[in-house]
Amino acid sequence: MFHAARAIAFKDGVVERSHFALIKYLVEKHGKELNKGMLNKLDFYRKIRHSLNYGLDSKANEEQAEKAIEFAEKFLEEATEFLEGV
Numbered sequence: 001m002f003h004a005a006r007a008i009a010f011k012d013g014v015v016e017r018s019h020f021a022l023i024k025y026l027v028e029k030h031g032k033e034l035n036k037g038m039l040n041k042l043d044f045y046r047k048i049r050h051s052l053n054y055g056l057d058s059k060a061n062e063e064q065a066e067k068a069i070e071f072a073e074k075f076l077e078e079a080t081e082f083l084e085g086v
Contacts, residue, residue: 001042001045001071001072001075001076002019002022004024004075004076004080005022005023005042005075005079007079007083008026008030008034008079008082008083009022009025009026011083011086012029019049019050020045020046023039023042023046025037025042026042027041030082031075033082034078034082035078038074038075038078041071041075043077045068045071045072048060048064048068050076
């Protein structure tokens with residue numbers, strides 16, 4: 001999801017490595033063209049990823065992982081459509 005989002009920023013000539021700043025950029029720059037609900041959910045998964053990677057007692061179960069994969073596929077499709085339309 002991060003790299004699909006980064007591709008949109010790259011298209012604009014922006015190189016961003018921060019997950020937080022990247023999502024903030026997309027909301028501000030492309031919030032009207034991209035699905036705002038998807039951007040909010042992308043931020044939700046950013047927080048989950050951060051918690052899983054850096055939290056002491058965070059664990060994901062199989063159902064949560066499957067939902068994240070489903071969303072990632074939808075987000076990649078949305079990002080691809082956006083980039084093809086630009």
